[in-house]
Amino acid sequence: MIKFNSKNSVNSSIKCTVRLLEDTQLLELEFQGNDKCSFLIDRVCEQLNLIEKDYFGLRYVDNKRQRHWLEPSKSIIKQIRDVEADNILFSFRVKFYPPNPFRLKEDITRYQIYLQLKRDLLHGRLYCNVPEAAFLGACILQAELGDYNPDEHIDNYVNELKILLKQTVQLEEKMMDIHKNELKGKTAAEVETMFLKKACVLDTYGIDPHAVKDQRGNQLYLGINHTGILTFQGSKKINHFSWPQVQKINYEGKMFIIHVILNEDQRIKKKQTIGFKCPKGSSCRHVWKCAMEQMLFFTFPSSSEVPNVVSGGGFFSWGTKFKYSGRVEREILEDTSIIRESPSVTRVGSLRRKASSEPSTPLVGNQTLGSNSLPRSLSNSGEEYNTSKDSFSHNENSHTVLETLLEDQESCTPKTKQDAIHEDTKQNHFILENQTTVTDSSSPSFKQGILNHQLSGQKHFENKPLKKNVSSSMSFLRHYILPIILTLFLILMIVIVVFESNFDLLITVRKIPEIAFFKSNYYDPGKEFLMGRFLRSKLF
Template sequence: MFKSRGDIVYKCTVRLLEDTEILECEFHPSYKGKFLLEHVCQQLNLTETDYFGLRYVDAGGQRHWLHMAKLILKQVKDASPILFSFRVKFYPPNPLLLKEDVTRFQIYLQLKRDLLHGRLYCTANEAAMLGALIIQIELGDYDPNIHVGNYVTEMRLLLRQTDTIEARIQELHREPVEGTPGGSGGVQGMSTQEAERAFVKIACQLDTYGVDPHPVKDHRGNQLYLGINHSGILTFQGSRKTHHFKWSEVHKINFEGRMFIVHLNYPEKKHTVGFKCPNGPACRHVWCCAIEQMLFFTLPSSSDACVYSGGGLFSWGTKFKYFGRTEREILERDGLLAPRDSQKEGSSTGGKRKASSVPATPSTPMTGDFGYSSLPRSTHSAPLEESGPDDTCNGACLLSGPAVDIALACNDHLRTVQEEAKPPGVVHVAALPAEYSRGSSAEASLTESAGTLLPAEPWPGAGPARFSLLRAFVPSFMVVWLTLALLAILVLETEWAPLQSLRRKPELVALRRQYYAPLKEYVKRKVVELF
């Protein structure tokens, strides 16, 4: 007569990376997030599904990633209609190592979207080359009979698409590719796959590759944006990268209310850096994103992941369990990395690590010296004056994590630092005005803040302090007993109407007659004797 809960079918809409494409899906209340993601990937003929995810927005406007191991309905219970966005969740350090062309195409679509919405910050020359490659992919070689007038204006490629950049994009689209007769660094003559690979290769070298900006404030109240990707945690102020905390430097990460706290372990000393998020849910989202990014790119196996908690007084009950394969497991499955059994393991690796240990990375051996109680895409990529040579991407940074182990085995090596700074087709490009790089797409995507760049400083009072049991116990003891005394007086002495029913309970009547009344008379007598 009545339908059981298992017979109810819910409908949802999934927006793909092309905004004009959507999928209408159905799911039962018992289905988990993994089912929906696998269904979407199946419709797109994607087999390398581990790099993708589904994003949704709750009733409070906070974005979330759909958890693969939890029920769909419980995660989107307040959403109506139910709407998901199919996005790249884990940007591979080097997308050129992906086995399937269809996977690389989805990465290209995501990067094209990031460029359009101002999340992939680049210089004017890089923006012109990336735009020309998009034109080459979607329109093919330049044909004077077809491509007439300012045909680039009809296509939205950049957030701030100026006339100067459009003119340079058309110029690059007409010029033959370098290495061909008459070639001068353009894109004409490239096949679709070659143009895709060139686009992805340039994009993955930018500082903001794989970065999703989270608005935060530092201890001085300066507006910053926090990004988390395969290389670690990055901070940006306006259009400049200010700090880069590599995963190998992270000792512990947790959150307290709205405060996202990073504990760093340097050879010389330890640092504690705090970032204030707009609200509690936003802080928890940053923490969850950081955990997933950290574990995906650093853990050797998903079986090594434990249940992680917020780690703070105001984050009790916040638990997170990593679900899915790690990057190393994907590379081992695809034959790009030798299995761990055939590699030399340190004597201190032992069995399964506890939740407080740091996942092993090529630069962080599993020695047990570091730990974290809880661990944790865009913005901009202007070079920093204070950045050292380690901050320059020379190819190794694109292969961080497990991919470092296969860098020498790759046939498609990235070029040297000088060649990296001059992507194909940009070698002979004249410098464009600074109107794009300074008034760039990042300004519309993220609100810039004025002020000078600040060095990383410990959060005031967050450094290591000597613990005193007496200082911790006595104030707590006094506060507890004072609170209990005030509650007893409120209940037993006042005639407040909401407490009448509680005051008539037999237990409280007996407590008042046998203990409270005699104690009250004793205290009154002693006070009279003293005065």
């Protein structure tokens, strides 16, 4: 077993698993210890036959369940320290959602955007009202099942297909009605285009919600996309700070801070500082980096003009220096180097495999991706959606917004291959509560779900190895004890320089009554005491 940061890790080949946008697709790749993340992204895009790769990235979750985007210009090993190298899992995801997917040059890139949005709809990030959700779900049905066939599509044929996070009978009926009557004769490419046109105009398009609290302690969800920074409370969009309004973004400890310029009227512009409290300092730093990358990617004319950014983490913690790498959106759109004939799109019918019992098998790096070579999902894949039908009311009004389920199970050290394809099995649920809806928290299934979550959390902490405790202690020492010692040392040096130097300015400073009082009552006695002890130890 190779440990990162060891001498052997630099010259050794390290295996990793990359989960693609369909959980049924896994790639097994190898990289060297000194390879940068861009090498791995290039390998994945090569397998997918993607040229417009700047919109995509690799993501992972550390041992503290904090998500991270791998920075392309940095070494892979340096970004995932203290991780066992025999089981590494990354997830290939859309990092920058194009404002207009139809400005992309190739259909194969648009198809990857479609797959990401289909995931977002399933996991609740692309939430919308009932008619919109029904239309998007029907497009997925038409794309993967084809035209409605009364001989094949009997009764509620959508019931066992997972398309939406909160999938009720009413929504399923609406989806089937649209599938049967409105989308007949449409090809997969046509309905995917219809899906993209509807999805890209939603408020939550391209948003990965982050749980935060405002200054009053209210629970909000903060999202970042090509338009700016948005906040949501329940189904209501509270604020939208567009990128032209945002003057500066930084963080301090757990506080994510936005400096904006608001136009009260056509003549008066008001500067305002708005802060949001994140659950942890690491999550706050993650939100800050995501916001910086999105702003730089969508607002700067070229990558050469992007400056390095530094933000502090607080008085007793180190700051974070961020250097943007890669091209910006304008450079991608103006690129004329793509001269190949547009490749054909191999579509993945994942809905047909939901009920299959054949387990997934990872694909090796030199294997071509195609519909015949794709593995199938596990038969118990429905277990990860335990919040769907039994835990919530089936009233149509209760589904004006989809529940948000964050993908944070992309662990770097999965114990089995089954863990590698279940991204959302044992995760914390951040629910966007509808203000007009009351969830039935007294139902037995709801209580049982909470109990199971608590028990799984207890097992998670009980099974942590001792090295994690040591790592936590070292982290505490690095972030708190060492800065305090350094601060005290600097204060002592300043005091010695002020009282022992013969510069005219410092002599004048020593004449200040308060400084003179401190010198005569504290500094001089302390100095005499230490010198006496030092000289006495030298003499004897």
